[in-house]
Amino acid sequence: xxxxxxxxxxxxxxxxxxxxxxxxxxxxxxxxxxxxxxxxxxxxxxxxxxxxxxxxxxxxxxxxxxxxxxxxxxxxxxxxxxxxxxxxxxxxxxxxxxxxxxxxxxxxxxxxxxxxxxxxxxxxxxxxxxxxxxxxxxxxxxxxxxxxxxxxxxxxxxxxxxxxxxxxxxxxxxxxxxxxxxxxxxxxxxxxxxxxxxxxxxxxxxxxxxxxxxxxxxxxxxxxxxxxxxxxxxxxxxxxxxxxxxxxxxxxxxxxxxxxxxxxxxxxxxxxxxxxxxxxxxxxxxxxxxxxxx
Amino acid sequence: xxxxxxxxxxxxxxxxxxxxxxxxxxxxxxxxxxxxxxxxxxxxxxxxxxxxxxxxxxxxxxxxxxxxxxxxxxxxxxxxxxxxxxxxxxxxxxxxxxxxxxxxxxxxxxxxxxxxxxxxxxxxxxxxxxxxxxxxxxxxxxxxxxxxxxxxxxxxxxxxxxxxxxxxxxxxxxxxxxxxxxxxxxxxxxxxxxxxxxxxxxxxxxxxxxxxxxxxxxxxxxxxxxxxxxxxxxxxxxxxxxxxxxxxxxxxxxxxxxxxxxxxxxxxxxxxxxxxxxxxxxxxxxxxxxxxxxxxxxxxxxxxxxxxxxxxxxxxxxxxxxxxxxxxxxxxxxxxxxxxxxxxxxxxxxxxxxxxxxxxxxxxxxxxxxxxxxxxxxxxxxxxxxxxxxxxxxxxxxxxxxxxxxxxxxxx
Numbered sequence: 001x002x003x004x005x006x007x008x009x010x011x012x013x014x015x016x017x018x019x020x021x022x023x024x025x026x027x028x029x030x031x032x033x034x035x036x037x038x039x040x041x042x043x044x045x046x047x048x049x050x051x052x053x054x055x056x057x058x059x060x061x062x063x064x065x066x067x068x069x070x071x072x073x074x075x076x077x078x079x080x081x082x083x084x085x086x087x088x089x090x091x092x093x094x095x096x097x098x099x100x101x102x103x104x105x106x107x108x109x110x111x112x113x114x115x116x117x118x119x120x121x122x123x124x125x126x127x128x129x130x131x132x133x134x135x136x137x138x139x140x141x142x143x144x145x146x147x148x149x150x151x152x153x154x155x156x157x158x159x160x161x162x163x164x165x166x167x168x169x170x171x172x173x174x175x176x177x178x179x180x181x182x183x184x185x186x187x188x189x190x191x192x193x194x195x196x197x198x199x200x201x202x203x204x205x206x207x208x209x210x211x212x213x214x215x216x217x218x219x220x221x222x223x224x225x226x227x228x229x230x231x232x233x234x235x236x237x238x239x240x241x242x243x244x245x246x247x248x249x250x251x252x253x254x255x256x257x258x259x260x261x262x263x264x265x266x267x268x269x270x271x272x273x274x275x276x277x278x279x280x281x282x283x284x285x286x287x288x289x290x291x292x293x294x
Numbered sequence: 295x296x297x298x299x300x301x302x303x304x305x306x307x308x309x310x311x312x313x314x315x316x317x318x319x320x321x322x323x324x325x326x327x328x329x330x331x332x333x334x335x336x337x338x339x340x341x342x343x344x345x346x347x348x349x350x351x352x353x354x355x356x357x358x359x360x361x362x363x364x365x366x367x368x369x370x371x372x373x374x375x376x377x378x379x380x381x382x383x384x385x386x387x388x389x390x391x392x393x394x395x396x397x398x399x400x401x402x403x404x405x406x407x408x409x410x411x412x413x414x415x416x417x418x419x420x421x422x423x424x425x426x427x428x429x430x431x432x433x434x435x436x437x438x439x440x441x442x443x444x445x446x447x448x449x450x451x452x453x454x455x456x457x458x459x460x461x462x463x464x465x466x467x468x469x470x471x472x473x474x475x476x477x478x479x480x481x482x483x484x485x486x487x488x489x490x491x492x493x494x495x496x497x498x499x500x501x502x503x504x505x506x507x508x509x510x511x512x513x514x515x516x517x518x519x520x521x522x523x524x525x526x527x528x529x530x531x532x533x534x535x536x537x538x539x540x541x542x543x544x545x546x547x548x549x550x551x552x553x554x555x556x557x558x559x560x561x562x563x564x565x566x567x568x569x570x571x572x573x574x575x576x577x578x579x580x581x582x583x584x585x586x587x588x589x590x591x592x593x594x595x596x597x598x599x600x601x602x603x604x605x606x607x608x609x610x611x612x613x614x615x616x617x618x619x620x621x622x623x624x625x626x627x628x629x630x631x632x633x634x635x636x637x638x639x640x641x642x643x644x645x646x647x648x649x650x651x652x653x654x655x656x657x658x659x660x661x662x663x664x665x666x667x668x669x670x671x672x673x674x675x676x677x678x679x680x681x682x683x684x685x686x687x688x689x690x691x692x693x694x695x696x697x698x699x700x701x702x703x704x705x706x
Contacts, residue, residue, distance in 0.1 A: 003469070011514075015509055018506075018508050019509075123558070123597075124337075125341075125343075126562040128563055129541065138540075147540045185674055219561060225339065226505065230505070264497075264509040264513075268497045269471055
């Protein structure tokens with residue numbers, strides 16, 4: 001067996017792959033954050049809580065209605081997205097004219113409330129959610145065992161990221177959205193209902209988070225903290241990628257997943273910190289982030 | 295309109311500090327009032343194995359104690375967020391300002407050790423039920439501490455010993471990177487080596503905040519060890535077990551040793567995923583008539599949760615403390631926590647959860663340890679019917695001998 005940096009090569013390949021899988025979650029979440037920030041200028045601290053809600057809705061659909069994984073993949077983003085629309089209408093829309101910090105505080109408060117409600121209702125040990133039978137099992141790749149479900153997560157996340165990017169960059173709707181962020185009154189003067197568009201954009205960003213939650217449910221314990229464990233890392237990803245940059249969020253998400261995976265082999269104790277170290281370095285060298293415009 | 299990056303980062307950094315839940319009355323303790331503080335994890339990983347259920351069990355103990363000795367008893371509770379600095383700050387405020395006489399529960403070994411220091415400094419009583427580290431009655435033992443329910447040495451001997459006996463002679467540890475994980479890994483590794491086994495390696499995982507263990511599990515598998523020792527707890531254990539199954543480790547004959555697992559973790563995993571695992575607890579609700587009676591009594595106030603050994607320890611420890619206070623008089627108990635603990639050690643214990651037992655001079659409460667196997671889904675008769683008893687270790691054998699702990703209180 002060949003060694004690379006003192007680690008058997010197969011083990012290293014395995015870790016790159018695992019990093020890519022975690023990166024898929026980072027990418028999906030930071031994508032939603034980037035869309036919301038780019039178009040609404042809201043730092044959505046509730047994103048982790050909404051990711052968690054996505055997973056819980058999947059569990060509730062199965063437990064209460066007997067609807068399995070595939071239904072959850074379809075319904076949960078809609079349900080949680082609708083909840084997001086409600087949040088935007090009731091609370092967030094009132095803050096667009098104020099300083100960013102108000103949006104940050106409000107969404108952070110909302111996250112605490114949502115997590116608190118779920119914690120009270122369901123406790124903290126989490127709930128079991130099984131991998132759908134169609135995707136259970138694993139492939140033997142020689143250098144490691146790859147669960148089919150994890151491969152599915154990577155592919156699905158890539159498709160979702162690509163689709164979002166295409167909608168925003170290549171369609172008329174996307175053009176309206178981008179125009180509205182530059183100059184909302186002007187776009188409104190052309191007869192586009194900007195407030196509704198902004199509301200739906202928030203809903204869509206939230207739906208992406210919920211989709212991530214459904215994907216995560218069979219892998220992680222479905223518990224109220226699952227979002228808060230992830231959200232701070234995802235914010236770092238967005239900052240490193242460049243605030244509001246969609247391509248940046250996706251590429252940085254996957255890239256940092258790999259960096260984190262490597263750290264877990266060479267110095268596991270630092271695996272929770274390495275992303276923040278990178279963030280510091282990037283901010284010193286490129287204050288607008290890797291893909292951001294200063 | 296653009297946000298200032300620095301402002302964002304500052305706000306994100308400051309956010310967790312803003313989440314300081316708080317509860318507790320502020321009145322100073324009156325002369326015949328005993329005030330008990332339940333210091334626990336209300337919002338994190340260990341909420342279900344401690345948290346509100348611990349507080350409910352302490353209240354149950356107060357209720358069962360009744361009005362013996364003319365005591366008025368108050369119970370307060372607070373969230374330590376699994377952070378030693380938060381935990382010792384709350385303890386200080388409780389002792390200095392709020393007139394708390396005894397602190398109970400305290401999950402998370404790093405916090406448990408920090409609070410032991412504060413209790414000793416302020417000469418108050420400290421009944422720890424939920425921290426695991428055996429150092430509480432070893433190198434960090436104190437005349438003010440009783441360690442009630444379990445510890446890393448006991449878990450290592452019961453679960454680890456059984457695994458080695460069953461042929462698991464090469465180990466790899468996945469260890470939570472703080473006091474508890476280190477102690478559990480150390481104690482288990484000692485048993486493995488003493489039994490002629492070998493430790494192939496270990497990996498330290500950041501705590502809290504690790505939810506993906508696949509990378510560590512693949513490393514464990516690459517070490518070719520027969521047993522992967524999970525020196526972690528709560529959601530970390532659940533995630534490790536789930537992901538080990540996902541990556542086919544268990545199907546390829548690798549055995550998982552859940553060195554610390556509570557019935558609430560089994561509930562979170564589901565029997566399908568947890569079946570066949572072995573774990574050690576010192577209390578199980580369905581063990582005998584007394585444990586069932588206790589569970590029936592307390593169940594209604596638990597919001598659907600089930601008492602684990604940690605909760606039972608909060609109940610039994612509080613009850614025994616109150617008996618000692620009634621025996622020595624409120625004034626004396628309030629004046630010196632060390633005296634109250636000394637009286638607890640002098641009196642034999644008896645309660646519904648652990649039966650009859652005693653507290654050793656080093657502060658270790660002793661009772662039997664039970665090795666359980668998690669039932670298959672078809673063996674379980676209903677919710678929470680999860681354990682089959684495999685083996686019982688007698689109280690005298692279950693815990694580390696006094697002489698080996700290095701506790702300064704018992705050195706001759």
